[in-house]
Amino acid sequence: MGIYVIRRLLWLPILVIIVTFITFVMLRFGPGDPVQIWLGQHQNDEVRERIRAQLGLDDPIAVQYIRYVEGVVTRLDFGESFKYRNKSVREVIGSRIWVSVQLNLAAIIITLGIGIPVGLLAALRQGTGWDNVIVAIALAFQSLPVFITAPVLLLIFALYLDILPTSGWGGFFSPKIVMPAVVMGVPGIAIVVRLVRASVLDVMAQDYVRTARSKGLPERAVRYRHILRNALIPVTTSFGFILAGLAGGTFIVEIYFGIPGVGRLSLEALNARDYPVLLTFAVISTTLFVLANLVVDLIYPFLDPRIRLGAGHAS
């Protein structure tokens, strides 16, 4: 188990270096000069050369890349932003990333908070009208893109009913978070509902559930201790998948609802050719993805003792 975790973690830096290398090469292959964009109308060859020298942009490209990687590896220093002069990338991203984390957290709470109970309900009422209606709705909403639900909800709740603000950011407990979080959570709800339903039905047919019932356990205990707990295992595996879906939605929701998170920041950085910020995004999101998958794999054996990590074949 320990060896397994170490092996997975050793793979992470290699992956990060590959991702940053490809990102770096693509950024430099593309046109555009960050200093020229930053200067805007006030183009001046002398000033431009001076800033380029300051930022180290006049060094060979290989040197620039190695310098960035070295900074990250040895000092966790992601360099200085090109767009926001005299601010480190950590400062620029730090405040923005917290906003996105809160938004994603709210979306996950909505996804799981609605998805799991509704999926359970559909499974327990299998074959009845409830089940059919829930499955049909889930199917209709599944992978319905964020940019479809966003304008529709905005039109209904902000413009016609006027009960929610149209845009902006006010922290986790502000009503402004409701609409973006719901928009981001909806596609996930449909996936979780169907997953939980299928998995509960699967578990309900297992022998140990019959055993639990026949030894006289109350229905409540059977449902929550035996059925739901085992049925949630597939949900944890798909959690990484749901997170990846949220990442895509973050971009659109943040732009659409005017939320100052990392999705919007990365678009701004792309337009300003702010290379250090973009590279850092690549580092962060790759790391998060790998760690999320690792955590999912580690939670697995706790939920289901039948699964053993790193074992070559079942014993």
Place this chain on the structure above:
Amino acid sequence: MLPDRSGLPTREHGHAHQSDAGPDRLDWSQNELPPGQVLELSDRPARGHSYWSLAFRRLAHKKLAMACLSIIVAMYIGSLASPLVTPYDYRQIDLQSTRQGPSLAHPFGTDRQGRDMLTRVIFGVRTTVIITITSLLGGTLILGVVLGLLSGYLGRWVDAVIMRTGEVTSSFPEILLLLIFVSAFRPRLLVAVQNFEDATGLDWIIRLGVLDFTIISLGLAIFGWFGMARLVRGQVLQTRESQYAEAALAMGASTAHILRVHMLRNILSPLIVSVSAGLAGVAGAELVLSWIGVGVFPPVPSLGRMLFENGHPQVLVNHPHLILFPIGTVTVLFFCFNILGDAVNDAFNPRTR
């Protein structure tokens, strides 16, 4: 009408599973013919009970899925023939009649430049349709199947290289990388294509969006092949252990022959399932890219771009038709993709129901 045999236990992936009953448990005495009678064998196998015919029959029984399939087919054919079916040109500006509501002349109304919305929506669907075809069928499917076959069948270092590459691409932050990919390659390619157009006298490559379609399909294929390759690899590993693959090898069949005849045929049904389930994903990716502004560039219409331009609260309140028609179209399309994907999964994977 034949009876619905969906309840029968069917083999899940073609011939991957052998019958559980061993030959020693069969009672052969029942099969003995009376003396003097000769068994007439038809030279063609009995039809109607194969895995494929059962699967297609199960699919055909789902009315909603069939309706969705016809809608999708109609949308695909109609949009590919869009210059013939649309009443106007998608670039035809009429500043006398901007942002008009739905009318007989303009069923979906007109946009802020007086262009016919119905025409633009149909051309927008065409963009999505072309991307799904080129990216999913051309890129993901071919790339994924070929690499998956190689990886699973050849094994060893080929397998290692392909699988590690796939793990790297699948742990990329997809949207961010696509943004960077498009913004890096599009301007360079644009210049190259412009030079090419000047040199050859052609003028339709950029105007019709061929360049954009190519770049997006390429980008989506780079990030999308791995799921398919992994699926194919798993199936191949399973099939490779089977006795009929061994028998083919023993009879001197070439690698290419075994791959084509034995492996490909076995992976066809998971392939169909995964393609029909992947349609919505690819279409969604194109819409997201165009929405953000790095997908299909104007003047080529895209539903994603339309939704972005008309998504402003001011437009929503004053001219809701500008966004509700594109939204309706996208919703119908995605609903049909999902229902079809689900039904295909049910029909071809009866175990998972």
